[in-house]
Amino acid sequence: MSIFKKIITAVRGGASEAGEAIIDANSTRIFEQEIRDSEKHITIAKRDLTEVVAKQMQAARELAQTQASIKEHEGYAMQALNQGNEALAIEVAEKISELEITAADQQQSNESFLKSSDRLKELIKKSERQLTEYKRQLTMVKTTESVQKATSAITDNFSASNSKLLNAKDSLDRIKKKQAMFDDKLKAAEQLESETPDSSLQSKLQEAGIGAQKTNAQSVLDRLKNK
Amino acid sequence: MNIHTIATHLNKLEEGTGTGLDFDCTPIDGEIDVLQVEIIGREEIPIFVSISDNQILCIAYLWGEDEVKSDLKLDMMESMLEMNIPMPLSSFAKVADKYVVFGALSINSSLADIELEIATLSDNSLEVINEMDNYLN
Numbered sequence: 146m147s148i149f150k151k152i153i154t155a156v157r158g159g160a161s162e163a164g165e166a167i168i169d170a171n172s173t174r175i176f177e178q179e180i181r182d183s184e185k186h187i188t189i190a191k192r193d194l195t196e197v198v199a200k201q202m203q204a205a206r207e208l209a210q211t212q213a214s215i216k217e218h219e220g221y222a223m224q225a226l227n228q229g230n231e232a233l234a235i236e237v238a239e240k241i242s243e244l245e246i247t248a249a250d251q252q253q254s255n256e257s258f259l260k261s262s263d264r265l266k267e268l269i270k271k272s273e274r275q276l277t278e279y280k281r282q283l284t285m286v287k288t289t290e291s292v293q294k295a296t297s298a299i300t301d302n303f304s305a306s307n308s309k310l311l312n313a314k315d316s317l318d319r320i321k322k323k324q325a326m327f328d329d330k331l332k333a334a335e336q337l338e339s340e341t342p343d344s345s346l347q348s349k350l351q352e353a354g355i356g357a358q359k360t361n362a363q364s365v366l367d368r369l370k371n372k
Numbered sequence: 373m374n375i376h377t378i379a380t381h382l383n384k385l386e387e388g389t390g391t392g393l394d395f396d397c398t399p400i401d402g403e404i405d406v407l408q409v410e411i412i413g414r415e416e417i418p419i420f421v422s423i424s425d426n427q428i429l430c431i432a433y434l435w436g437e438d439e440v441k442s443d444l445k446l447d448m449m450e451s452m453l454e455m456n457i458p459m460p461l462s463s464f465a466k467v468a469d470k471y472v473v474f475g476a477l478s479i480n481s482s483l484a485d486i487e488l489e490i491a492t493l494s495d496n497s498l499e500v501i502n503e504m505d506n507y508l509n
Contacts, residue, residue, distance in 0.1 A: 298402025313435035316416035
């Protein structure tokens, strides 16, 4: 069963209870061991690959040398034939034949090294994919467990402090009310601030006798006298 | 990164906040370290931060299964799936019988990234409850 399915089954099956492990500790250890093994395999395969590639390069170099030597001897054979020296030409031809056998062997080992390096490269890729997969699955297990443990700590904290998570709508209402009160306070403060300079201007105008003046007994009497 | 570094950073922010929010952090003891982050004015919906081997998880509890109008549960879940991508930085999930929004960060995230994650998660949780209240009792 895949880890994903195991997690779903365990969570649905009630493993979300505090402290209960989602995957038993032994399985987690096996996973960790598999990850270590895969890493080891990859390291060995990479070392082997370096060796094989080095051998392949050497074989290719030797093959090139042999092929150059064949060409060189073919030239000699042609020269000997042109001189009518058949005996020498045969001797050179025998040498060419030996070189061709060597070249064939070298070609074969070169191809075999190339095949080995391709196989190792494929193996490394496969192991790396496997390793990524193991790591991803282990992360899933560990995250699920840590969330469960964290949830259990949070729940314990709420029960210990005798408080509980409020109903969502009530929580939002309370937050909105606090926000409205904060906004009101801010508005009131702004209003007060905007009124202050205006009222101080009014008093200055009054003092200077400009604008509407306060009525008092004297002003009333003066008005009556003027009638 | 550990929860105490995050707590010290968030508690010290005051005027230096990049999100305009004030934080109050309380570590919760347990097998896994959890940090309860309260945002001033939004204490009813705290954010819980926990750190594991490879990631930092921030979770806000939205509502319980018992708060969902049972005949509208399927519609609610569809709305959640549809909202999952447009909702910045956060995703929906379910932990036991509670619906949550959460955000996961790399263990190498900066403190400013974590502050932004927590602030965004808090904004998202308020927005979600506001928008989905017709599915709730």
